Amino acid sequence: MSRHHGRTKRNASLNMVSLMDIFTILVFFLLVSSSSVKDLPNAKQIQLPESSSQQLPKETVVIIVGEKDIVVQGRKIASVPAVMGSKSIEIRSLKIELVRLAKRTVRKTTPDGKPVPREVTIMGDKKIPFALLKKIMLTCTKAEYTNISLAVLRKRDKG
Known part of the structure; x- marks a missing residue:
């Protein structure tokens, strides 16, 4: 039973390198996907053919x-x-x-x-x-x- 309590007393840590890699990839993905969308401005008074x-x-x-x-x-x-x-x-x-x-x-x-x-x-x-x-x-x-x-x-x- 004492073995199980010993696990919870250790300090938890995150691997920051992996986390930063994930966020970097996410930023590049969002930049690429947002720049590929090209919409024309919307003018409400104009009715296009x-x-x-x-x-x-x-x-x-x-x-x-x-x-x-x-x-x-x-x-x-x-x-x-x-x-x-x-x-x-x-x-x-x-x-x-x-x-x-x-x-x-x-x-x-x-x-x-x-x-x-x-x-x-x-x-x-x-x-x-x-x-x-x-x-x-x-x-x-x-x-x-x-x-x-x-x-x-x-x-x-x-x-």
Whole structure:
């Protein structure tokens, strides 16, 4: 009986090396898994069109086009009525903002030495006029954003 009581009187110890290894692995796992999720910003006033596309969104410059405003990366750039009333084929304030954002990032090159095309995603309400969308897309190309994506909602499969 005295043998059993002797076990409980010893001091318990934790192996700190193993514990630190586990926490290090956990931290790396959480960092990797959280950086792989890329969601587009949610604008409640915008109702996106639907599409059957299976491609996931990438992290790019986001232009949100609502009924009243054009917003780039959270900053209001222009009002839709003013842009629609303008006779210009491009939106000057949008071009200035896109060029400013392009200057802030380092432009990568392909193995050939060519610059990697800049990317932009347009989140436009499904009711915006095509003339407005055309002006925005033309302005993006003039600001050297050549890969233009349109954000859409994925259609649900029937079945």
